[in-house]
Amino acid sequence: MLVLATVVALLPLVLTNNYFYEVAILVALNATVCVGLNLLIGYAGQISLGHAGFFALGGYGSAILAARYGVPVWLAMPLACVVVALIAFVIGRPTLRLKGHTLAMATLGLGIIVAIVITTEDRITGGPDGMAVPPLVLFGWTVMGERIWYWIVTGHLLVAVWLALNLIESPTGRALRALHGSEVAAETSGIDSARYKLQVFMLSAFFAALAGALTAHYAGFITPAKASFMHSVELVIMVVFGGMASTFGAVVGAALLTTLPQLLTVLKDYEMMVFGAVLIATMVFFPQGIVPALGRWWARRRQ
Amino acid sequence: MSLLAVSDLSKAFGGVRAIAELNLQVRRGAVHSIIGPNGAGKTSLLNMLSGVYRPDAGSIRFDGHELAGQPTHRFAAAGIGRTFQNLQVFFNMTALENVMTGRHLRERCSLPAALLRTPKLVRAEAECREAARRLLHLVGLSAYEDTAADAMPYGALKRLEIARALGAEPQLLLLDEPAAGLNATEAREIDALIKRLAAQGVTVILVEHNMRLVMEVSDHVFVLDHGRKLAEGTPDEVGRDPRVIEAYLGAPDTAAPSGAVHA
Numbered sequence: 001m002l003v004l005a006t007v008v009a010l011l012p013l014v015l016t017n018n019y020f021y022e023v024a025i026l027v028a029l030n031a032t033v034c035v036g037l038n039l040l041i042g043y044a045g046q047i048s049l050g051h052a053g054f055f056a057l058g059g060y061g062s063a064i065l066a067a068r069y070g071v072p073v074w075l076a077m078p079l080a081c082v083v084v085a086l087i088a089f090v091i092g093r094p095t096l097r098l099k100g101h102t103l104a105m106a107t108l109g110l111g112i113i114v115a116i117v118i119t120t121e122d123r124i125t126g127g128p129d130g131m132a133v134p135p136l137v138l139f140g141w142t143v144m145g146e147r148i149w150y151w152i153v154t155g156h157l158l159v160a161v162w163l164a165l166n167l168i169e170s171p172t173g174r175a176l177r178a179l180h181g182s183e184v185a186a187e188t189s190g191i192d193s194a195r196y197k198l199q200v201f202m203l204s205a206f207f208a209a210l211a212g213a214l215t216a217h218y219a220g221f222i223t224p225a226k227a228s229f230m231h232s233v234e235l236v237i238m239v240v241f242g243g244m245a246s247t248f249g250a251v252v253g254a255a256l257l258t259t260l261p262q263l264l265t266v267l268k269d270y271e272m273m274v275f276g277a278v279l280i281a282t283m284v285f286f287p288q289g290i291v292p293a294l295g296r297w298w299a300r301r302r303q
Numbered sequence: 304m305s306l307l308a309v310s311d312l313s314k315a316f317g318g319v320r321a322i323a324e325l326n327l328q329v330r331r332g333a334v335h336s337i338i339g340p341n342g343a344g345k346t347s348l349l350n351m352l353s354g355v356y357r358p359d360a361g362s363i364r365f366d367g368h369e370l371a372g373q374p375t376h377r378f379a380a381a382g383i384g385r386t387f388q389n390l391q392v393f394f395n396m397t398a399l400e401n402v403m404t405g406r407h408l409r410e411r412c413s414l415p416a417a418l419l420r421t422p423k424l425v426r427a428e429a430e431c432r433e434a435a436r437r438l439l440h441l442v443g444l445s446a447y448e449d450t451a452a453d454a455m456p457y458g459a460l461k462r463l464e465i466a467r468a469l470g471a472e473p474q475l476l477l478l479d480e481p482a483a484g485l486n487a488t489e490a491r492e493i494d495a496l497i498k499r500l501a502a503q504g505v506t507v508i509l510v511e512h513n514m515r516l517v518m519e520v521s522d523h524v525f526v527l528d529h530g531r532k533l534a535e536g537t538p539d540e541v542g543r544d545p546r547v548i549e550a551y552l553g554a555p556d557t558a559a560p561s562g563a564v565h566a
Contacts, residue, residue, distance in 0.1 A: 163418045163419075166417065166418055166419065166420040167414075167417050167418050169420070170412055170416075170417035170418075170420065170424060170428075171403075171407060171410050171412040171417065171427075171428075171431070172412055172414060172417040173417065174396070174400060174403060174404045174407070175404065175407060177393065177395055177396060177400075177404075178393050178396075178404045178407075180395060181392070181393030181394055181395045181396060182391040182392070182393055182394075184355055184375075184387075184391055185387065185391035185392070185393065185467075186393075186404070187354070187355070187374075187375035187376050187379070188353050188354070188355065188375060188376075188378070188379055188384070188385050188468075189379055189384075189404060189405050189407050189408070189467065189468075189470070189471060190376050190379030190380050190407050190408035190471055191376055191404075191407050192374070192376045193376075199414050203414070203418075
């Protein structure tokens, strides 16, 4: 945690222009989603293929509340996040009682529905062209510029990481790890598995919506591309690559896989292929993800 | 009054009737054993008593509440703890964390409290850790407190499961072959542990193949065969019952010479 805070604090020293800040902000936003998604994938053992949907719902929800209904942005953002968490509750409540990959299927469906609705309901959402989003105004002062947003976004990331680490070290976190270790033993210890999976699913949807809302108000513009299925898959790959059941793994995975396409702009058309290759390589060489793999390598070297 | 009353309990897997119209009464504070040949339905019965299997028919009344058909975690909440024949340890945790997880029902915690790590939660966690330490001490595993469960020997894991089950402070403890795969010394330690638990007032149901252990610790023995109750009584009564001997050794005229059976 301290390491991450230090990195966040010192990073501006090497961020010499606005473009670098932009990438850093993108990293922090994706990392916030991944920290939540990692709780779901790595601890609750469930996969969501619709987190881009939650991300977009957060962004569009907050944007629509602010632009169409005149709700102040600082209020619109948390409102949108709460609504998204409630949507997650409605989806998760029936599906998480079942065994297997029902949640992955349900969220896949949700992601696609969200993308279609955003694209076709153009009176409210601006359709495929996207919509302009009002800026964040705090105490009569409009928040603008990459530098300020950098601090806001990384601040949110640090809080998200802190919350996630607390959760894992709590009875709730132990219950989730127990489900992973042996679901039958967890249940016979009195752990209501459906309840804990649902809590984590709602929490991860909340984090995704928060990142979505921040993205919309930072960029001042939002398009349906944010809701695409490919974006959901990218987020899952970041978590798996960084390391399942590792909060810092999620942050590292998001950082590496967000900057990678920026470095490989020449390969723009092949971006999804690169992501696919990364996923395959992760599964073959370090199936537990890069951060846990490096951790073990380091521990072995020190012995 | 009996703590647990099972009536007309049935469970079939495909065409195989694992348990058929079974009736049992379990007395509070006593050690009960369930014995029977392989495939008699002992583990199936334990799985139903702990809510892992849902019975096809019949009732499980525990401490005045009907539990049949309820989700598994409700059985635990009602006060039934268990261990497993094939280990179901949380191998992704340390020994202490395993037992702390066992105390799940004794440490309520809301999601906001977990996220914010409230002072109240920190205190509750410290108490939980202390209680878990005491339980590890009780089963003789103090030396393994911070050992990862996947690095512990088999005999220790068997006792770790008992400590975890005790974490919930159950009224009824179901032990599925706690001595299986253990050597004579380790089996004697389990023996002593069960006696200590019984002395503390925990009701125990034991499924076990080790007859010496069964005869030594049990107050009451049920004999199952083909999913039905063949006989029940004190260990002595059951040991003399000709039907029990027949189920174990075959009919006297076909299998063992009669002199050996009645010895």
